[in-house]
Amino acid sequence: MKIRVGLFFGGRSVEHEVSVITGLQALANMDTERFDITPIYITKKSELYVGEDIGKIEAYRDIPALLSRSTRMTLVNEGGRVYMVRQPAKKFGSNILGELDVALPAVHGTNVEDGTLQGYLNFVGLPYAGCDILSSAVGMDKFVQKCVLKESGIPVLDALRLSANDASAIDKIEAKFEYPVIVKPLNLGSSVGISVAHDRAGLEDSLELAFEFAEHVIVERAITDLTEINCAVLGDEYSAQASVCERPLGSDEILSYEDKYVGGNSKGAKSGGSKGMASLGRELPARIPDELRDRIQTLAVQAFRALGCSGVARIDFMIDNESGELYLNEFNTIPGSLAFYLWEAGGMSYKEQLSRMIDLALDRARREQSINFSFDSNILANVSFGGSKGAKGAKR
Ligand SMILES: Nc1ncnc2c1ncn2[C@@H]1O[C@H](COP(=O)(O)OP(=O)(O)O)[C@@H](O)[C@H]1O
Ligand SMILES: [Mg+2]
Structure with missing residues (x-):
């Protein structure tokens, strides 16, 4: 039987539109021999929608019309199985729209990528690909991640x-x-x-x-003479490998939203608009000395482990050209386009990358299943709030 994957994208985030692109790109590249994929669109109000056209990029030109012909749903765990259930429920007929085995979050930004969606999936008991709640949250907080990285001896700017x-x-x-x-x-x-x-x-x-x-x-x-180098890592704490490095090319002092996603005017942008991170102008692989490349790849894996990441993360570095110092700038725990172009450049197809991400998710779920979450005890058998002990008396 095929593995039933819920592919989540969108969400209440300023990167909503970029996430739709990342999600639908992933949908188009997943192995349909192995996976039965349900695209799940999260609206800007955090509602979940499924339907015929939810996986079609053209449909997002008119989102209200798309939603009117799609079905709102919620996830429900029943006896350890996770179902997509129509929301609100109809009085007659079945409200079960399907069942899922695993989720692939393709979301960017606050209220989704930051551990929020991961928390929701964890709560309903659906295994998911990518970083867990804590590493997602730390990866989103530019200050906390510096603290964790410093602790591991990874160079960051104060x-x-x-x-x-x-x-x-x-x-x-x-x-x-x-x-x-x-x-x-x-x-x-x-x-x-x-x-x-x-x-x-x-x-x-x-x-x-x-x-x-x-x-x-x-x-x-602010580093005034700056070279940026990005490197992705794929795996988990047991096995993590670094991708080739890229040097993103922007048109301004800082890479703007337009540089990243609209392209067009920016220096090396290959093609304008609508291709997500994949359309950003870049030097790939980055033309940097081998020793520097090795150092970045080693630091990227070390940082991925320090934060407890899994799945794929893109880790962005900055070189201060005046001093020659290298700094880790930031983490992207769900990078734009899932950073597929970095793996493709190293010979791994996007299909293969996505399959590995799902396999890692299922491995983690198996490991977690073997952990005992219910410590057998009968303390509740004798507790009542009627007597003098109450809740206090239960804990010693
Ligand atoms: N300390 C810095 N000095 C100079 N430029 C920087 C510095 N930090 C970030 N930038 C520039 O700003 C861009 C966005 O910053 P970043 O920390 O990556 O935030 P975001 O999460 O929005 O990508 C970087 O890609 C880089 O071009
Ligand atoms: Mg950045």
């Missing part, structure tokens, strides 16, 4: 984490850093809300912008 209600934010930043500095929302992606400040007035504008998108921001030294 940063300040600031909240929107901090009246002395500017003084703190100026006490720690020289200009230029870069201000980033704590937990977004795709360069949304990020800008470089060259002086105090610019810093006020940068903070204003970043706080439009998040309650917390991080600030770090």
Whole structure:
């Protein structure tokens, strides 16, 4: 029997549209001999939809029309099996739309990639591909991930984490850093809300912008002569391998959302629009010295393990060309286009990559099943709140 995969994309995130592209690209490349795939669209209101046209990219030109001919559903665990159930339920006839064995999250950004979707899947008991709840959450928080990485001896730039209600934010930043500095929302992606400040007035504008998108921001030294190198890792804590490295090419000081997804005007963009991360202009493989490539690949695997990642993650590095220093910039626990182009460049087809991701998910589910979650005890047999002991008396 084929493995029944729920392929999730969309969600309440600024990267909603990019996720639709990532999801439908994956759908088109999965091994249909092995997998029976249900594309599941998460709306911007976090509703789940399935249906005939949910897997067709053209249908997303008019989302309200698409939803009107699709079926809203929710996941329900019944006796250890996970079903897609019509929502709201019809009074007559069956509401069970299908059953799933495993999920493939192809979502980007807050409220989905950050452990939220993983938590939901975990709660209903559906195994899923990719990072678990904790590594997803850490991977989304630009400050916490630096703390974890520093602990593992991986080079990162020092940063300040600031909240929107901090009246002395500017003084703190100026006490720690020289200009230029870069201000980033704590937990977004795709360069949304990020800008470089060259002086105090610019810093006020940068903070204003970043706080439009998040309650917390991080600030770090801006590298003025920068080379960016990205490398993906596929596997889990038992086996993890690094992909070839790429050098993304942007048109501005920072790679903008447009550079990444709209292409068109940007320097090396191969083709405009609608292809997701795969359409970004890039040098692939990156023309860098072998020793540097080896160092990046080693650090990428080390970082993947340090965060406890699984599935595929893309890890982005920065080189300060003035000092020659290499820093890990950030994690993408569900990278745009699932970073398939990095594996393809190394000889692994997208189909093979997706199959491995599902296999890793099923391996993890098997390992988890062997852990005992119910510690046999009969403490509840004698508890009542009527007497003097109550709840306190139960715990010693
Ligand atoms: N410290 C820095 N100095 C200079 N440029 C930076 C720095 N940090 C990030 N950038 C630029 O900003 C872009 C987006 O920052 P990043 O931390 O990767 O956030 P996002 O999650 O939005 O991709 C990077 O790709 C890089 O071009
Ligand atoms: Mg980035």
